[in-house]
Structures are given as structure tokens and as C-alpha cells.
Amino acid sequence: xxxxxxxxxxTLRARTAAAVGDPVLRRNVANAVDRxxxxxxxxxxxxxxxxxxxxxxxxxRADVIDHWAEILGELAxxxxxxxxxxxxxxDAAEATAYVVDVAGRIGARNVVKSKSMVTxxxxxxxALEERGCRVTETDLGEWIIQLAAEHPSHILVPAVHxxxxxxxxxxxxxxxxxxxPADPEVLTAFARGALRGxxxxxxxxxxxxxxxxxxxxxxxxxxxxxxxxxxxxxPRVHIAVMGAERVLRTWxxxxxxxxxxxxxxxxxxxxxxxxxxxGPRREGEVDGPDELHLVIVDNGRSRMAGTDMAEMLNCIRxxxxxxxxxxxxxxxxxxxxxxxxxxxxxxxxxxxxxxxxDDARAAEASSASTLCGAxxxxxxxxxxxxxxxxxxxxxxxxxASARDRLVWQAWAAxxxxxxxxxxxxxxxxxxxxxxxxxxxxxxxxxxxEGRTLPTLPTRTFTERWEAGDV
Amino acid sequence: MSTQPGEPVDLFVTCVVDALMPEVGVxxxxxxxxxxxxxxxxxxxxxxxxxxxNAGFVDEAAAVxxxxxxxxxxxxxxxxxxxxxxxxxxIRVYWPTLFELAGHPDRAARxxxxxxxxxxxxxxxxxxxxxxxxxxxxxxxxxxHHGCHMTRELHLEDAPLEVLRRAGLPAAAWDGERCCxxxxxxxxxxxxxxxxxADQKLDSLPAGVDTIVGADPSCLLQxxxxxxxxxxxxxxxxxxxxxxDALEAAE
Numbered sequence: 001x002x003x004x005x006x007x008x009x010x011t012l013r014a015r016t017a018a019a020v021g022d023p024v025l026r027r028n029v030a031n032a033v034d035r036x037x038x039x040x041x042x043x044x045x046x047x048x049x050x051x052x053x054x055x056x057x058x059x060x061r062a063d064v065i066d067h068w069a070e071i072l073g074e075l076a077x078x079x080x081x082x083x084x085x086x087x088x089x090x091d092a093a094e095a096t097a098y099v100v101d102v103a104g105r106i107g108a109r110n111v112v113k114s115k116s117m118v119t120x121x122x123x124x125x126x127a128l129e130e131r132g133c134r135v136t137e138t139d140l141g142e143w144i145i146q147l148a149a150e151h152p153s154h155i156l157v158p159a160v161h162x163x164x165x166x167x168x169x170x171x172x173x174x175x176x177x178x179x180x181p182a183d184p185e186v187l188t189a190f191a192r193g194a195l196r197g198x199x200x201x202x203x204x205x206x207x208x209x210x211x212x213x214x215x216x217x218x219x220x221x222x223x224x225x226x227x228x229x230x231x232x233x234x235p236r237v238h239i240a241v242m243g244a245e246r247v248l249r250t251w252x253x254x255x256x257x258x259x260x261x262x263x264x265x266x267x268x269x270x271x272x273x274x275x276x277x278x279g280p281r282r283e284g285e286v287d288g289p290d291e292l293h294l295v296i297v298d299n300g301r302s303r304m305a306g307t308d309m310a311e312m313l314n315c316i317r318x319x320x321x322x323x324x325x326x327x328x329x330x331x332x333x334x335x336x337x338x339x340x341x342x343x344x345x346x347x348x349x350x351x352x353x354x355x356x357x358d359d360a361r362a363a364e365a366s367s368a369s370t371l372c373g374a375x376x377x378x379x380x381x382x383x384x385x386x387x388x389x390x391x392x393x394x395x396x397x398x399x400a401s402a403r404d405r406l407v408w409q410a411w412a413a414x415x416x417x418x419x420x421x422x423x424x425x426x427x428x429x430x431x432x433x434x435x436x437x438x439x440x441x442x443x444x445x446x447x448x449e450g451r452t453l454p455t456l457p458t459r460t461f462t463e464r465w466e467a468g469d470v
Numbered sequence: 471m472s473t474q475p476g477e478p479v480d481l482f483v484t485c486v487v488d489a490l491m492p493e494v495g496v497x498x499x500x501x502x503x504x505x506x507x508x509x510x511x512x513x514x515x516x517x518x519x520x521x522x523x524n525a526g527f528v529d530e531a532a533a534v535x536x537x538x539x540x541x542x543x544x545x546x547x548x549x550x551x552x553x554x555x556x557x558x559x560x561i562r563v564y565w566p567t568l569f570e571l572a573g574h575p576d577r578a579a580r581x582x583x584x585x586x587x588x589x590x591x592x593x594x595x596x597x598x599x600x601x602x603x604x605x606x607x608x609x610x611x612x613x614x615h616h617g618c619h620m621t622r623e624l625h626l627e628d629a630p631l632e633v634l635r636r637a638g639l640p641a642a643a644w645d646g647e648r649c650c651x652x653x654x655x656x657x658x659x660x661x662x663x664x665x666x667x668a669d670q671k672l673d674s675l676p677a678g679v680d681t682i683v684g685a686d687p688s689c690l691l692q693x694x695x696x697x698x699x700x701x702x703x704x705x706x707x708x709x710x711x712x713x714x715d716a717l718e719a720a721e
Contacts, residue, residue, distance in 0.1 A: 017662035026666070326649040330666045367660065370653025370667075371524060372618035390526070394571075397526030408522050412530035415485075416537050421516040425489040446658040450665040451695035454490070461488045461495035465511050470499050 004123075005151070007337030007353060012364045019331040025161045029153075029332040032160045036323040039267015040378065046269070047259070057260055058382040060253045061314035068305060068313075071214045071247050072296065078217025082279030084292040092122035095297045099124060099206070099239055100131050102293055106237050108133055108204035114221065114228035115139035116208025117155050117317065118243045118297055121339045121352070124206070136198040138227040140191050147174040153333030155340065156265050156319040161332045195227070205235035205289065209242035210317075211257055212294070215250050218278040219294065222261060222271040229275045238289040240277070244298045245313040257316060260380040265318040300352040308391050312347050314381045319344075321375035321385060327368055336365060343375035343385045350392050358399040366392035425460045432456040478508040479594070480545055482538070482561075484554045485517040486687045494687055497714035498553040498591060504717050505598055510548075515541035518560040523568055524654045532572035535565060539577060542584050550588040553710055555620025555686045558590040563623050590620060592629040592685050592709055612712070613644035613679045615671070615693065617686030621647055630685050630709055637716050641683065642676045652692035668696035675704065682706045 006015055019025060044050035064071055076086040089095035103111065111133045113119065125135045125146075137146040141159040145152055148170045152158030159167065168182035177190055207228055211220040219240050221228040232238045248254055262268040281288030304313055322328050322342030333341030340348045349365035366389050369375075375385040397405075414420040435456065438444030447453075464470050479502060487494045499509045519535030522528075542550050542561075552558040565581035589597070614634065620626045627647070634641050651657070651667025658664075671693060675682070682697075682704060684690050694706035 013660055013662070016660050020662050020666040030670075326651070326667055326670075327660075327663055330663055330670065335663075367656065368663075370618065370649045370651060370656045370664075372649035372653070373622035374618070374649070377622055390524070393524070393526030394528060395526070397528075400527075405527075408525065408527040408530040412522065412527075412533045415516045416533040418514040418516060418537065418541075421485075421537075425485075428489065443658045446661040447695075449661060450699055451668075451692070452698035453695055454691070454698070456490065457492050459492065461483050461492035462511075464492060464496065470496050 005338050005353075006334065007349065007361055010337065012335070012337065012368060015335040015337055016327075016331050016368070019335040024163065024166075025332050026330055028161050028163050030329050032154070032157060033323040033329050036156075036266050036319070037378075040264055040320055040323065041267075043263035043267045043269060047263070053256065053260060054380050054382055057256055057380055058314065060248070060256060061316070061381050062311075064248060064253075065245065065305065065310060065313045067249075068245070068247070071249055072244065074249075075212050075214035075217060075247055076294075076296070078214065079219075079279070079292075079294050080217075082217050083282070084217065084279055084294055087293065087295045089122075089295055089297045089299070091299050092297070095122045095241065095295050095299070096124050096127040098293075098295055099241070100127050102237065102239060102291075103128060103131060103133055103204055106203065106291075108237070110198065110201045111135045111204045111206060112138050112198055112202040112231050112235065113142075113206045114208065114223060114231040115142045115158065116206070116241060117152070117339055118208055119206065119241050120152065121243075121299065122241070122297060124241070133204075136195070136202075138195050138198065138225075138231055139223070140188065140225060143191060143195065144170055147171070151334060151339075153341065154319065154322060155317055155333075155344070161334070199230045199234050202231075202235040203237065205231040205233075205238045207232050207238065207240050209240050209246055209294075210261070211254055212242055212247045213249075213251055213254050214247055216278055218251075218276050220254060220258075221275045221277070222258075222273070223275070224266075224268075224272040226273045229273055232275060232277055233287045233289065236289055237291040237293070238277070238280070239293040239295060241295045241297060244296050244301050245315070261316055261318050264320040264378070264380040265323070304351055309347070309351055309388060311383050312351065312388060314383055315344060315348075316381060317344070318380055320378040320380060324374040324378045325369075326372060326374065327370065331368075336368060338362075338365075343369060343389070347385060347388045347392065350395070360396075360399070363392070363396040363399065366396060422460070422462055426463065429456055429458060429460060477549075478510050478545075479549045479551050480542060481509050481511050482515055482518075482542060482550050482552045482557070482588075483511060484552060484557045484687065486691065487553060490691065491687050491708070494553055494708040494710055497708065497710040498551070500717060501591075501595070501710050501713045502551060505595060507598075510545065512541040512544050514538075514544075518557045518565075519568065520557060520560040520564075521654050523560065523564060528568065528571050532568055532574065532577075535560075535568060535581075536574070536577060539565070539569075539581055539584060542588075543580050546583075548587065549594065550584065551591055551594050552588060553591040553685070553687070553708065555590050555617040555624065555626065556688065558588055558593075559619035559623045561585050561588045563619075590624060590626055590629070590685060592633045593624070593626050595713075596629040596632045610639065610681045610712075611679045612639055612641050612681045612683045613675055614641040614709075615644075615650060615682055615684035615686070615689055616647050617684060617689050618647075618649050620686060630683075633709060633713070634683065637713055639683075639712065639716075642679050644676055644679070645671070645674050650689045650692050652688050654688070657692060664692070665696060668692055669700075672697055672700070672702060672704065680704055681712075683709050683712055685709050
């Protein structure tokens with residue numbers, strides 16, 4: 001897994017502090033997520049019974065994960081029966097090795113991609129570039145961040161943190177555009193022109209998979225720009241990379257999920273393009289690749305099955321939790337330090353990014369939440385994100401440093417008995433003139449930077465009650 | 471559950487009110503008495519254990535919560551009133567899981583029974599019809615901050631507004647449901663993000679509002695401390711304090 005993710009070189013606090021210190025980023029992110037979150041509410045209100053659908057979607061996902069191996073097997077069988085190839089990749093290295101292998105065999109030079117978070121997760125672009133391929137991201141937002149050499153900051157809108165002026169600057173400096181206006185239509189037209197050539201030159205197309213339908217071996221790709229359709233149909237070879245959990249049994253289940261996916265994420269009834277690929281081009285067909293490969297990526301997912309974290313496997317990556325999260329709204333995605341941001345990321349980073357069970361850097365992600373519960377309320381498959389975050393914090397606490405543990409043990413030793421509890425409060429108030437000393441405690445300093453405590457009372461409520469003064 | 475006038479209720483003060491905001495406790499007692507209840511403060515109560523629970527330290531949370539469970543379990547059948555939405559949530563929603571995880575199924579069972587008779591203050595006031603003895607308070611323009619747990623776990627979005635309405639203090643429409651950024655240990659783990667979240671709330675206050683009211687002392691502490699650091703004129707007050715003022719004005 002890539003060492004380049006900020007997760008490995010900085011603390012969560014440093015990243016969030018940097019993010020909230022950028023007012024342009026905060027404004028851009030807030031504008032976008034407010035639009036999406038508002039759109040979600042409106043779009044769901046247009047359904048007959050959104051809550052009933054959410055409950056049904058949760059049940060479908062739970063059933064799929066309960067019969068996961070069997071359904072994945074059916075998917076693989078049907079993909080192969082349709083003339084496709086299937087790779088079972090246990091980890092990122094196996095997945096990238098397979099793709100690089102195919103690229104080498106067909107002599108691929110020009111690779112086009114549609115946006116795929118799982119290929120970010122396995123760091124596929126670097127592996128292909130090292131092999132001499134030119135890799136072009138064709139989702140507009142993803143192309144912008146590829147040019148800017150950044151990571152996506154939202155799973156649906158990778159360049160959400162940038163406004164049109166910043167995008168114009170990227171195009172002017174990194175894409176050879178003669179300094180032009182920061183007009184959205186002009187910018188989009190420039191991107192369309194530049195990318196069109198890449199599609200036509202490409203010998204390998206790589207997409208993600210939003211859903212795979214086992215009963216027919218069909219791969220479903222949802223985009224708003226149509227680039228996914230070009231990537232999967234124009235080049236001679238199409239490789240689809242899917243997180244192993246993104247499978248469904250039937251088209252009926254797909255119907256249900258598509259009803260919720262875009263509504264939850266962007267507030268659209270459906271994304272502009274829903275492309276469904278069943279096998280490579282058959283005889284007599286005009287469009288489609290000669291070869292179709294499906295890479296099914298585990299990379300830590302099967303470890304979650306059967307644990308208290310299993311419900312996270314139900315996630316359909318709609319982005320609703322990012323859009324309603326008050327923390328994400330201020331920080332954007334880079335602060336989380338890895339592929340998946342927001343509440344989804346706060347859960348997935350400790351589970352998928354962790355290099356071993358006591359990886360403190362990855363475990364820290366579960367702290368990026370106030371446990372406000374907005375994510376849980378918005379999730380279309382009703383994942384109890386808040387409960388999962390609490391569970392991850394318990395895991396983290398089990399690996400806590402002796403010092404951190406001692407703080408809580410000392411607290412519990414005092415406050416588990418009424419006498420010391422009362423005495424500790426009484427003493428704290430009696431010595432309130434020593435309050436400035438709080439600055440010398442790490443937690444105290446972190447509180448009073450930016451916050452002014454109210455004047456402390458002279459007596460606790462308990463003292464007043466017992467003195468009969470209430 | 472109905473509380474007849476004169477029937478005693480148990481008050482769980484909470485640690486934040488006890489040590490940092492005792493005036494909120496005093497106001498709560500005053501308001502409860504005015505609504506016709508006698509008030510007891512069960513001895514031996516400390517904290518609900520939420521800080522450690524949210525940080526993942528189950529044994530430590532359970533040790534502290536057990537003490538408060540014992541105190542609140544001393545008067546079976548009595549309504550327990552809590553002037554803090556998130557502490558009421560801890561008791562009602564999380565205590566059973568906490569005690570199960572800590573290996574105390576017996577305490578989990580007792581927690582369920584205490585939870586079943588635990589009420590957040592405005593929930594209690596809104597449900598007891600006798601609780602409207604107040605005159606309106608002139609002069610203040612208030613907006614209500616809804617604590618996250620109280621809103622999303624206890625579904626008590628209307629109760630504080632209803633209580634304010636009865637006091638003649640309708641709250642201005644505000645983006646009151648968005649988190650204030652306190653989040654317990656979050657406020658010191660990621661202080662920059664926490665403070666920015668408070669700023670977002672403060673900056674979105676409707677024009678003319680001079681007082682933020684709410685039923686969660688720790689949210690009010692967060693918003694009030696940030697407002698003070700920025701020198702903003704806005705005040706934060708617990709709903710109990712506002713109601714107690716109204717009672718005084720009526721006297």
C-alpha cells in the first residue's frame with residue numbers, strides 16, 4: 001500500500017488543523033455538501049416510503065454478506081461463462097500485479113480510467129506508471145486532482161475542495177491550457193477536448209464497479225459524465241476492479257439499490273449514466289472490448305465478516321455520510337489522510353488501511369467524529385456508523401499507551417466513589433485561582449486555545465444542596 | 471409515565487452541572503418545584519460515565535456509571551430527571567450495552583429499568599401539563615441549540631421548543647440541529663476542528679438573537695466558551711435558567 005498517503009506521515013490533528021485553517025477549502029466543501037445533503041432530503045421525500053426502502057436495502061445487503069462467498073462464486077462463474085476473466089486478489093499487491101500483467105501482455109501504453117476508489121486504495125496508477133503506461137483519469141474531478149497531484153477529497157466529487165478559479169489555475173499550469181477564463185463551461189469544454197483524444201488513443205480501460213449482479217455476471221457502473229461508458233467500451237481491453245463486497249444477487253436487488261444510491265449521494269433520482277456490462281463484445285456486436293477482466297479485491301474486507309464491524313461491508317459508497325457530517329463539512333477529505341473520508345473513512349481507515357492490529361495511525365481515524373449520529377441517520381443501508389465508531393474506539397483503547405490508560409483509570413478510581421468525586425470537584429473550585437495552570441496540562445491547553453472558560457462557581461451544586469441552599 | 475403534581479422526582483444533576491454550572495442545577499430544582507414536583511437528589515451520584523465510554527474505556531466507564539446506577543436505583547418507580555440530553559441518552563441508550571460489555575448483565579438489567587423511568591428535563595416538563603406556570607420573559611431573542619444525542623437518539627427535538635413556547639419565548643429558526651463541535655474528548659483531541667465547528671454555529675445565528683438556549687450543558691459550554699473567546703455579545707443559557715428567570719419575573 002502506498003506510503004504517500006498523509007495517514008503515514010502526519011497526525012490526524014495536524015491534518016484537521018491544516019484543513020480548517022483554509023477558509024477557501026471550507027467554503028467550497030460546505031457549499032457542495034450542503035447542496036448534496038439538501039438534494040438528498042428532497043429526493044428521498046419524492047419516494048413513496050424512503051424509510052421502508054432503506055430497511056429493505058439493509059436487509060438485502062445483510063443477506064448478501066451472509067451468503068457472500070456463495071454469491072461471489074456465482075458472480076465469477078457467470079462472468080466467465082460470458083467470456084470474461086476473473087482475478088481473485090487477496091490484497092492490493094495481487095490486484096495491481098494482475099492488472100500490470102494484463103497491461104504488459106497486451107502491450108498497453110495508454111490507459112484511461114473512470115473514477116474508482118478501490119483503484120485508489122490499491123494505488124493502481126503508480127503501479128501502471130512504473131511499468132511505463134500513461135494513465136489518464138477521465139472523470140473531470142479526478143482528472144483535476146490527478147493534474148494537481150492530489151488525492152480525492154470526496155468519493156463522488158474528488159475535487160470538491162477546489163473552486164473554479166483554482167481549477168482554472170490547475171489547467172493553465174498543469175494541462176497546457178493557455179491562461180483562460182475560470183468559467184465552468186469553458187473549463188469543461190477544455191477538459192472534454194483534452195480527454196477525447198485520450199479515449200481514442202487508449203488501449204486499456206479501467207473502471208471501478210458500483211454493483212456486480214451475480215445472477216447474470218453483470219457489472220454496473222454509475223457516472224454523471226458518460227466517461228465510464230467510453231472507458232469500458234472503446235479500448236480493446238476493459239479491466240473492472242471491484243471491492244469484493246460490492247456484489248448483489250439479483251437485478252431486483254440492483255433496482256432497489258439504484259433507487260437509493262444517487263438519491264442519497266447527490267440527490268439525483270438516478271445518475272446521468274448507468275452503464276451495465278455483461279461480458280466482452282460478442283460476435284455481431286458493434287461496441288465493447290475484446291477482453292473483459294474482473295478483479296475482485298479483498299484487501300482486508302473478508303476480515304470484517306463475522307465481526308462486530310461486519311455491517312460496514314453493507315456500505316454502497318453513496319457518500320451521504322460525508323455530506324451530512326459536521327466534521328467533514330469543515331475539513332474536507334484530505335484531513336482523514338487516506339482513500340475514504342468522512343464517517344465512512346473514520347470506520348474504514350482503521351479496518352482497511354491499518355498495518356496490523358495495533359496501528360495507532362490508522363486507529364486514530366475513529367476520533368474524527370463527535371458521535372453526533374447524522375451519518376447513521378442518512379445512511380441508505382442503515383449502517384450504525386456511530387456504534388461502529390464506538391467499537392473501533394474500544395479497540396483503540398485496548399491498545400492505548402500506559403499513560404492514556406492511567407488517566408482514565410485515575411479518573412475512574414476517583415469518580416467511582418462519591419466521596420472522592422465530591423472532593424475532587426470541591427478542590428477544583430477552591431483552587432480556581434490556579435486555573436491558569438490548566439495551560440500546562442495537554443488537554444487543558446487544547447481546551448483553552450480558542451475557548452474562554454466561564455467564571456467558575458465557588459461551590460458545587462452538591463455542596464449547595466447539602467447546605468440546604470437550593 | 472405521568473407524574474402527578476406533588477409526586478417526588480429524582481434529579482440526576484450530572485457532573486458538568488454539579489461542578490461547572492451549579493446554577494443550572496438550582497434553576498432545574500426551582501422549575502421542577504414550580505411544576506408541582508418535590509425534588510430529591512439521590513445521594514452517591516457522580517457521573518454517567520459518558521466521557522470514558524466515548525473514548526472506548528469500557529471498564530472505567532462502567533465503574534463510574536455503576537456508582538450513579540446505584541444512586542438512581544435507590545428509589546424504584548420514581549422518575550429520574552436529567553438536565554442534560556446527552557447524559558439522559560447515555561443512561562437510556564448506552565448503559566445497557568456498557569454494562570453488558572463490561573460483564574455485568576445484572577447491572578444492565580437494572581440500567582434498563584432506570585432508563586425506562588429517566589427523562590430529559592424538557593421532555594419531562596413538556597409531558598407534565600402542570601409545567602406551565604411561567605410568565606413570558608421580555609427582551610431576549612433566543613435560538614435553540616439541539617444536542618445531537620437528544621435529537622437523534624431520544625428524538626426530543628420538539629420538547630425544548632414546546633417548553634420555550636409555553637414560557638412565551640418562541641425560539642428563532644436556526645440551524646440548531648447541526649453539531650456544535652463539542653463531542654466530549656473530540657473537543658480536546660481535535661481542538662481546531664472543534665472550534666471551527668462552534669464558529670460555524672455561531673456565525674449562522676439569525677440576526678438579532680442574543681441568547682442561545684439549550685438543554686445540553688456541555689454544548690452550551692462549548693458554544694459559550696467560543697463566543698466569549700471571540701468577544702461575541704451572544705450569551706448561552708440552559709433552558710432551566712431561562713424558565714427560572716421567568717418564574718422570578720412572575721413572582
